[in-house]
Amino acid sequence: MRTGYATDHRGLAWLHRSLAEEQAAHGLVFNPLRDAFQRDPERVYAELRHRSPVHRSRLLDCWVVTRYADIARVLREHTLFRSSPDTTTQDLVDPYVTLDPGRPSLFMLDPPDHTRLRGAVREAFAPEALRQLTPRLEDCVREVVTALGRPGDRVDLVAGFATVLPLRVLDLLTGLDLHTVPGVTGWVDRIVSGLEPIATVRTAEQALAAYRELGACLDERLAAPAREGTLHRSLTRDVEAGRLSDAEARQLLMFLVLAGTRTVSDFLAGAARELAALPPGAPQRRCVDSALVDDLIARTSPVQIVARTAAAATAVGGRNISAGDRLLLVLASANRDPDRTGRELAFGGGIHRCVGARLARLEGRAALSCLLATFPGMRPVEAVPARRCVTLRGWDRVIVHL
Template sequence: MTTVDREVRRYPFDTVEAEVAPMYATLRRTEPVSRVQLPHGEPAWLVTRHQDVRTVLSDKRFSRAVAQGLDQPRLRVENMNDGIMGMDPPDHTRLRKLAMKAFTARRVEKMRAQVRDLATELIDGMVALGQPVDLVEHFARPLPVTVICGLLGVPVEDYPKFTRWTEAFTNDESAMGDVVATLGPEMDAYIAELVAQRRRRPTDDLLGALVRSRDDGDKLTETELIDLAGAGLLTAGTETVSSALPGFVHALLKHPESLARLRARPELMPSAVEELLRFVPINTAAMFARYALEDVELSGVLVRAGEPVLPSLAAANRDPEVFADPDRLDLTRATNPHVTFGFGPHLCMGAQLARLELQESLGALLTRFPDLGVADGIRWKFGVIVRGPEVLPITW
């Protein structure tokens, strides 16, 4: 076990488009628990091996709640309230249990036809516009926003507001905090009004159910309710899909043999989506530092109590100790314990819904556009949370 001082590297590492930074593989081999410095906050340990990442995400010796109020490592200048992502059990368990009622496997599966119809409708709109058309603006962004807003009971005419909010909160324009400081209260006030409406007139949507949980059993505070509906469900429930989907299309077009195999064998779609989730990096960097509650050894390195640790999902997803030939896109990969949706108590609540949306939307695109291609003008984003194509002009 070592406790020696180590070089503190600037983080995030330089990346090119959809590639995983080579530094992750180097560190995984030679320094799997390394020191990094994000643009803001204190230095942290970065873990890059699959087993260490799972340990940090699930072991009770690491805490998210402790991070609240500390100068935690981050990309934003503002040290924001992390809502449900800043909680430990039992508070986290209480909120998660309430929200997960909307994301049971049975309920999510019942939404498949709805998502398929929505994908068809959006594709019809793209065809009407004529090619090339931006897949992000006209398909990848509106699809998850429409789905999650429908779940919560947001009026259709207000969907564009949430598109604007979620994009602004996760893009690099919010790194200095100005956007969050302006739009955060705006979104909170809007959700508070929706809550007030449901108190006056109860509804059967998810937000109505959350309001009843608070008012009937006092299980949610007002702040928890607004944070859960806003940052917890609306923002988190849209950006993964809106960033992943164009990234998946881009990856398949760069691997034509994989695309041809998926077209020939559409039954591979579920495993293809899992492999694309593993292979295509979605997060800009490791985030949501966990603080050690006691001394913990990770890969022979002693992490002292009180020190923050950043688990790199992208690095864990390329660990050769877990994934055979990890840098190859293999849509038939049989064993795929990727950690794109996290692991442990904070496993993404909407993971099953995201999977369904990605399966149906990607399937609809490949079916409708047998000659799918990309035109000039691709633009990439590397935001404070997600990365991927910001503009992806497609042809067919």
């Protein structure tokens, strides 16, 4: 059985050999361990788009796909490019497999299970449901923004704004009140760190421990009576009616906690950083409309990469892909591709396009609008990106003067 972290037989000699072989084969390498990549991944992706858009990574044992047209096609053809990694020939599989192999997450399932489970949560994110949620969401936003401080204060928007708000909003939807549990955001951060394809064995062990702690917390909350009008209640009804198992309902909520907090947090931090850096009189600082939110989502692309497995031999971008080959689709690169011809792919595409995309946009517009209206003189001080990030683009700190 693959562990996802079977790296004991590997070391610096193997790493250097892999990079040398990749350099000889392609004339360039994809090395996400380099500091230069962590500082400016887009420069690396731009070079790959130009010179090797479907690039064989020896280090990650997979194909790295960077052009919009190729990525959009792979996302669209879900029967040929599967979300489940079970049939992969790759030695190092998606780390999420190791966290809970008996209960796969929604983003690692294919139809018909994916269709059935997605349907269980789809109504919670429908336009009418979000319209009803909006007044409470806006109240929550004002409360979080007001608590940041006074104009002129020096604050970290990651700690006081970007990590606080998504969990509060998710609680409005689910009714689980996880924001009252001090350890939740730390558990999510450690789990996400373990999902990186360059995660170490130690990071993986910490991720597994955090996953179990978060799971125990969820089990405790799910055992309590479910409040009417919450996702907790609707999933409970599905379990009682036999449409879902207890394990499936729990895993759906686990997925929403992981996907609906950290990714939105990374977006809010990155978007606030960009807006704070604009001149005080810039139009974008006066009006955060839907078009600006969409542009910020495309530029920041908090989910940088998603993975697919080829179900049969095919070709992508002129490269021969074998059955079982794993492809890393760089959504961040697709969104910045000068030849992009369609909508942004920050939320993925095809049947796996993020079910919470509408909520993320609504939350982003409300949060950023309130932040700039409350602190119109906000200016940047320091922004420190999180290290060792490939799948997600996060921030350790975004310091501003309010």
